[in-house]
Amino acid sequence: MGSFDGFWNEFSAWLPHVQLAHFLVVSAILFSFGIYAIASRRNGIMVLMGVELVLNAANINFIAFSRYSPDMNFDGQVAAIFVIILAAAEAAIGLAIVLNIYHRFQTVNVDEVSSLKE
């Protein structure tokens, strides 16, 4: 148990001082929430919300690495701008597809729209 005590002492000393890894852990949890929404929700719009959570988590990573790079490199922030641009396009296209599915099938539950399987 000595190694565990050492790990715990290190972890409790690390926890109050916010550094790069704190942002990465928050981003990892947000990413997992998004993946859970994509994998388990039936409503197509909830799946789109999960995608937005995943993209936000990726953006936190980009900006955190940009901030904590040795000379505050701005490339990460530019990448985050492009992620936001593509997220806007993705939301517009996704909502249009969901509306089309609703008009054709009278439902937006993604597990009931299975015409391609037959």
Place this chain on the structure above:
Amino acid sequence: MQLFDIVFYVFALITLVSGGIVVFSRNIVYAAFALLFTFFGVAALYVLLHADFLAVTQVLIYVGGILVLLLFGVMLTNNVISVEIRTGTVQTIPALIIVAIVAGTLAGLSYATWKGVGAPAAAGPQTTTGTLGQMLMTSYVIPFEIASVVLLVALIGAAMTARRHRNS
């Protein structure tokens, strides 16, 4: 704890709790409104990371654009009066197990790899907008132009896709 750390924990808590409400709420309207607080929390984290322009962009595009679009989708596809607005889940247990493994792996790897990295000695610039604009117009000009074409195509495509059912 410094003020920076306290502010970080407050906004990280807001982000993660409202993100959890988005994912686990049964009511899709509650989920959409919790997503509002998630986006604001992420914007606050951007401010903590010295990304002021991106924080404002986050509020403008996500809250002002994408969230309103998602709410329109909710209102257009759920008949609020007659049909139940609650939404179900499928395969909850396997998804939870896999997601817990993914979260543990990612968080553990982040902690193990980057725990020693602190803030750089030199403080960043006070504002980032000018630098970002110069980078978009110099080293990132090709992706910038391609992104504008992508946005135009997405706009036209979304309009065409959403109104096609009226013609047929």
